[in-house]
Amino acid sequence: MKITITGRKVNLRDHFKELAVKKLSRFDRIFxxxxxxxxxxxVLKNxxxxxxxVHSKGMIYRAEATAEEMNDALDDVIGALSSQIRRNKTRLEKRIHFSGLDEDFQVPDDLEESEQYKIVRTKRFCVKPMSVEEAILQMNLLEHQFFMFRNQEDNQINVVYKRRDGNYGLLTPDAE
Structure with missing residues (x-):
């Protein structure tokens, strides 16, 4: 696994970098x-x-943790990432395992429940071309956290969203 370590508003010590690489190396058998x-x-204030x-074979695993000490935050984020990977790996393995069996084989009830996500509402609406600024304005008017629109520059479906830090993000499709 290729590991890139970046510090924002902080100079990272070699000890922390080595610790991060060591903790991430436990995922080498998975990726x-x-x-x-x-x-x-x-680092913001204290x-x-x-x-x-982690990007691997089209899957993206992401975790974030905040603490007073950098090493505590690293431990928390490694734990969260580990459980996320374990949960998704188990789901994928079960799906692959049962998809290769006979058509008349019944999936156990407990597996079926854990594999399904419950969609409680489906909403359809017209996606009209607009600029990114218009989409952000529309999202704020609706008091939503995200807004899907057709970008008038490239005619692609995009999503703007409000980040936790109060700024905005833009999701665009990739050609890959």
Whole structure:
């Protein structure tokens, strides 16, 4: 796994970098060499945030933790990432395992329940072309956290969203 460690508003010590690499190395048996892990450490006042994003075979695993000490935040984020990977790996393995069986084989009830996500509402609406600024304005008027629209520049479906820090993000489709 390729690991990139970045510090925002902080100079990271070699000891912390070595510790992060050591803790991430426990995921080497799960991911192949092409997997990429990005560790971003941000310090704001007396709070230290560690964010880890792992890209592997089209899947993205991301976890973030904030603590007073950088090492505590690293431990928390590794634990959260570990449980996230374990949960998704188990689901994928079960799905692959049962998809290769006979058509008349019944999936156990307990597996079926844990595999399904409950959609409680489906909403349809017209997606009209607009600029990113118009979409943000529309999202704020509706008091939503995100808003889907057709970008008038490239005619692609995009999503704007409000970030926790009060800024905005834009999701665009990738050509890959």
């Amino acid at each position: 192949d060499e092409d997997a990429e892990a990005k560790v971003v450490v941000t 709070r230290q945030t560690v964010e880890i994003t």
